[in-house]
Amino acid sequence: xxxxxxxxxxxxxxxxxxxxxxxxxxxxxxxxxxxxxxxxxxxxxxxxxxxxxxxxxxxxxxxxxxxxxxxxxxxxxxxxxxxxxxxxxxxxxxxxxxxxxxxxxxxxxxxx
Amino acid sequence: xxxxxxxxxxxxxxxxxxxxxxxxxxxxxxxxxxxxxxxxxxxxxxxxxxxxxxxxxxxxxxxxxxxxxxxxxxxxxxxxxxxxxxxxxxxxxxxxxxxxxxxxxxxxxxxx
Numbered sequence: 001x002x003x004x005x006x007x008x009x010x011x012x013x014x015x016x017x018x019x020x021x022x023x024x025x026x027x028x029x030x031x032x033x034x035x036x037x038x039x040x041x042x043x044x045x046x047x048x049x050x051x052x053x054x055x056x057x058x059x060x061x062x063x064x065x066x067x068x069x070x071x072x073x074x075x076x077x078x079x080x081x082x083x084x085x086x087x088x089x090x091x092x093x094x095x096x097x098x099x100x101x102x103x104x105x106x107x108x109x110x111x112x
Numbered sequence: 113x114x115x116x117x118x119x120x121x122x123x124x125x126x127x128x129x130x131x132x133x134x135x136x137x138x139x140x141x142x143x144x145x146x147x148x149x150x151x152x153x154x155x156x157x158x159x160x161x162x163x164x165x166x167x168x169x170x171x172x173x174x175x176x177x178x179x180x181x182x183x184x185x186x187x188x189x190x191x192x193x194x195x196x197x198x199x200x201x202x203x204x205x206x207x208x209x210x211x212x213x214x215x216x217x218x219x220x221x222x223x224x
Contacts, residue, residue: 032211043116043202043215044155087154096206097143099168100213102154 009107018075022088116216133188137205144186147202
């Protein structure tokens with residue numbers, strides 16, 4: 001499984017755009033990049049997933065360069081409720097029987 | 113549509129005791145995975161059940177065991193509890209044929 005590297009923590013203020021970058025140098029050809037969000041005392045929640053270029057949904061955008069060795073999760077205009085831990089995962093999407101490998105994630109603190 | 117339900121939400125046990133945690137998967141999901149999350153760390157994969165059998169296992173001792181019932185619900189059993197077993201235990205369900213994982217809110221186990 002491709003190993004991922006993320007910053008341990010980030011700080012931001014309400015209304016700002018936050019970009020969290022994840023490095024995955026050993027990503028395989030059939031691997032996708034998935035980001036999860038976790039609030040205290042809750043399970044991780046799927047945010048966004050992509051394979052290449054740019055993916056956008058109602059919550060975030062995911063930018064993946066051509067070499068796919070890194071990815072950037074972009075959260076537009078964060079609010080206090082975006083304070084959470086964000087995990088970058090890399091793996092194939094073939095089945096729902098994959099053992100997910102989480103790193104330590106990025107702890108985002110949004111201040112007023 | 114109910115998501116993943118875990119019980120109990122909190123539990124305090126004494127070292128050496130045994131504990132059973134329960135998980136009801138999201139409707140339509142047939143695969144259940146269990147994760148252990150220590151404070152400040154990402155979730156670590158324990159094992160996965162599909163068709164009532166353990167299919168994959170992470171690096172956990174055999175004090176950790178489980179079961180899946182015909183209705184797809186699952187139990188996690190931990191014997192001979194150690195102080196280091198104190199953690200948030202998360203259950204994730206999925207459909208074996210498709211990528212997509214839904215996590216429960218977890219059971220907070222404290223071993224004293």
